[in-house]
Amino acid sequence: MFEKALIINFRPMLLDVSLVAQSIYLYSAIVAWAGSVVIFLLSLKFCLRRAPAPYMKVLPLYFFISTMTEIIGYIFTLIKVDNFFVYWAFGVFEVTYLLHFFSKLIPFFPKKLIVAGALLVFIPSATAFIVTTRVRTGFFFAAVLDTITVLVPCVLYFKRVISIPNPVPLEKDPGFWMTTGIFFYFSIRLPVFICTICFLYARAPYLSLAIYSIQNIALVLTFILYTKAMSCRKIPIS
């Protein structure tokens, strides 16, 4: 998501890249975006009345906002308005919402951490924006902090599932597949984000595009993991 903002805003430079690279990027982006629409529709079907677990019910809204952010970001680009703000706002929403998801998934997850996580992303990025008066700086802080903040509960969840008895086998637990998806995507997001910036500033936009194309395919893999989570059988409430 954040890298997309970068890619879109560095568009003129990317026009120098070969047609094959541009096509791969374009198709992978279309597939990833189509994937996000599909996952939203699937979540409407599998995460509301037939949700395999209560915590899955919060997901449709997240997928909806995520898909809408892509559309709004693209519209902003079309009307030649800086779309960093859209992705920054999404970053704050994403961290809050995913922490809310984890608070439902992990028992005894302190609710305070949701607010703390949101503030951890919002305050430094807003401060950076105010101090530097550049939305890109705030956006950069939001992207880095958002990723780190979401990875922490993922690690907590994994630590928990292998340290206490679980009522269902891991491969049948929707929480495991969801967390694996989130963990997978977010753990490659930060390096991809940093690499994208580095390559763009190093005037190697084709490498940025290559990495971002890989990221798009990773996003599709993440959606497959989410689909696996949604297709799990209803787990008994302990």
Place this chain on the structure above:
Amino acid sequence: MSENTYLLIIFAGVIFLIICLTIFVYVMIVLFRRRQLEFEREELRIRMEVQERTAEQIALELHDNVNHEIMLARLNLETLKPMVSDKAAALVMDISDSLSNTFDSIRDISKNLTQDIIAADGLDLAVSRQLDRLKGSSNYEIRYNVYGTYSDLPDKTELVLYRIFQEAVSNIVRHAQATVISVAFKYSSNKFCMCIADDGKGFTISKKATSLTSPETFDGLKTMRARAALINADFTIESEPGVGTKVQIAVPITNNPQPNE
């Protein structure tokens, strides 16, 4: 950069991500299964320990209270005997004998419930006694064989084996409609095998029904399998309708103490 190199970078990147993801999921599932198995074993160990303690408590109550009361009743009957007519005295003697038999039965049951039976007699003698009692009922032909040179097993292992033996015999008596019960102990240099077989009606045994965690498993089988897991023993069961059932437990013999003890 050539287009081929570009494609190769993307392809390699995607393959790398897929491999990482697969390894991660595999490792998590393996770690999870290993931990769950440890939890299950621990839970079983605690459950068995609680059962043993409860049984010991019941045995103590039977021995100290019930048998004490029976003994007092017998003493009173002895006191009563000279005071009554000859006919009544004969009846008092009958009652006293019945009480004496009940006293002995309760003492046996009490002994069976405690771990003392193994500590005092050892597995071989305890099993042999149980089989003698079954033989006494004249309903079964009992075959009991010991092969190989006797090796000493830890008391706890012998107790678990004895409980499995009790469960197996109890299953035969309750369900098998058998005429022959065979028990064999096989000692070898590195393992001990206990085999309990019958010629009863048998049953169809599915792979699922012998699993420790499957809800389809019969309670008796589950208990035996769980007990076997506690002493790291291999538990196998063979059965066919009309042919009979064979339960076999193989325990490794080591000089080192068992991990679960």
